[in-house]
Amino acid sequence: MSKKNTAATIATIIVAVLAIATTLFLLYQTSQQQIQENQYNYVPSDEVNEEMNMNAVTLIKNNCEVFRIYLQYGLPHQAEPYNNVPEDGYYTVKSENYKTFSDIETLVNSTFVEKEAKRILTNINGDDVAVYAEETDDDGNKGIGLDAKMVDENGRFKAIAYDYTWSNAKFTLHPKSNTECDITVELNSAEETSSADTSSGSESGNTKKITANMLKVNGQWRLQKLVY
Incomplete structure (x- = not known):
């Protein structure tokens, strides 16, 4: 085989390998996107949905209170x-x-x-x-x-640094089964909340999203982790 043909063959193989790699990468991206899209396909009954909503409101409120007294203030x-x-x-x-x-x-x-x-x-x-x-x-x-x-040397509680506020927080439920539900909470920047009227519902773009996981344990709904 001539050097010219050998070079052409090698080039063809390289192109083929790159094409396969690209295809596999695109398939991986597509599969990951489908996994994310299908993650919350579960649709609860109206009764379960109402139960989840009622408990989510209470648990997120309590989560905020625990964060406040243990870490923030x-x-x-x-x-x-x-x-x-x-x-x-x-x-x-x-x-x-x-x-x-x-x-x-x-x-x-x-x-x-x-x-x-x-x-x-x-x-x-x-x-x-x-x-x-x-x-x-x-x-x-x-x-x-x-x-x-x-308590620090000035007699103040040693709070963690935190730049977001739970005031006017928005949350969305993502049921996963009758006994498990993710809760996405969107927090506003504390600085922007103090300097602007958030009651208008305008979006500043400077928000933080956190996800809590709610489980039904022995007939009672509980959060798996403290989130903030």
């Missing part, structure tokens, strides 16, 4: 005399909505699956620090203690 606490660090390692929480630690436990346990609820209550930041704990005063009255490790 914390619960108000009482300062020590002369701004000292409390001897027992806990600041006393002063809250109208949460009087005892069991109030917090009820909120968390009624919102999340058991494993996630335990993580939030005992180790939400991954540092083995339980943000809140049960506290008992000298008279035997139960209350809530805020771990001193969660």
